[in-house]
Amino acid sequence: MSYSLKAGGKRIRPLLLLATLKGYNKPFELGYSVACAIEMIHTYSLIHDDLPAMDDDDLRRGKATNHKVFGEAMAILAGDGLLTYSFNIISSLADVDAETKIKLIQNISEAAGPEGMVGGQVADMEGEGKPLSVEELQGIHHHKTGDLLAVSVKAGAILSGASDNEIELLGTFAKHLGIAFQIKDDILDVVGDEEALGKPVGSDEENDKSTYPSILGMDKAKEKLAYHLEEAKKSLYKVEIDHTLLKEIVEYIGNRSN
Structure with a gap:
């Protein structure tokens, strides 16, 4: 569990949560x-995604994938342990009332479960080797990547005592951001540098997966990226908070090279 959790990564989801707190002038x-x-939930999903039964990857965050180091059985259990322990942490929060804890658990479990990330992963696997439309691909990534990004922002808003309307607007912001994040991932899988990315490039093509560049072409994929980044900012600006850190994350996602 520690091997994969401490292997590095961009930590976008924690950053989004903390940036949302900052927007509400709450302490980190x-x-x-x-x-x-x-x-921890995100890392569990990466461990399982890398397994031979899924994407069968040997490299993650610049290091050998969990199953390459510890074997498949232990990698599965490491992922299971990270997922279940994450909810123990939330349920054990000090100085947070029970109603807020329940709201956090409901939102995060929905985003991570069959209606969210797990469902998106199922659709992604079933879509391998099939020509997908942009709408179908976007639906996959909306759940596989976008839901956990969105709930990171929503969790920051819930902890800050935001209104339901603000939580919904911030969720829309983060969903556009999640789609943009995946489009950028697809682009980098074609033109990125393996050392900078910390994982193999070209794996989408090797696994016969539909991607934004393969469906739209590189130029149109970049246009789609710009569109979702702009829509994310539009939703963000509808909420009367300090946008500084969240806007910086939007710019980072658009410009990142790993």
């Missing part, structure tokens, strides 16, 4: 535990 300390819990 309020969100550290939930941010760690969400990163």
Whole structure:
């Protein structure tokens, strides 16, 4: 569990949660535990994604994937352990009322489960070797990547005591951001540098997966990326908070090279 959790990575989901807290002028300390819990869920999904039965990858975050080091059975259990322990952390939060804990658990479990990330992964696997439309691909990534990104922002808003309307607007912001994040991933899988990315490039083509560049072409994929980044900012600006850190994350996602 520690091997994969401490292997590095961009930590986008914890950063989104903490940046949302900052937007509401709340202390970062309020969100550290939930941010760690969400990163644990994300890391579990990477361990399982890399397994031979899934994407069969040998490299993650610049290091050998979990099953390459510890074997498949232990990698499966490591992922299971990270997922289940994340909810133990949230349920054990100090100085957070029971209603807020339940709201966090409901939102995060929905985003991670069959209606969210797991469902997106199923659709992604079933879509391998098939020509997909842009709408079908976007639906996959909306759940596989976007839901956990969105709930990171929503969790920061919930901890901050935001209104339901603000939580919904911030969720829309983060969903556009999640689609943009995946489009950028697809682009980097074609033109990125393996050393900078910390994982193999060209794996989408090797696994016969539809991607934004393969469906739209590189120029149109970049246009789609710009569109979702702009829509993310439009939703963000509808919420009367300090946008500084969240806007910086939007710019980072658009410009990142890993």
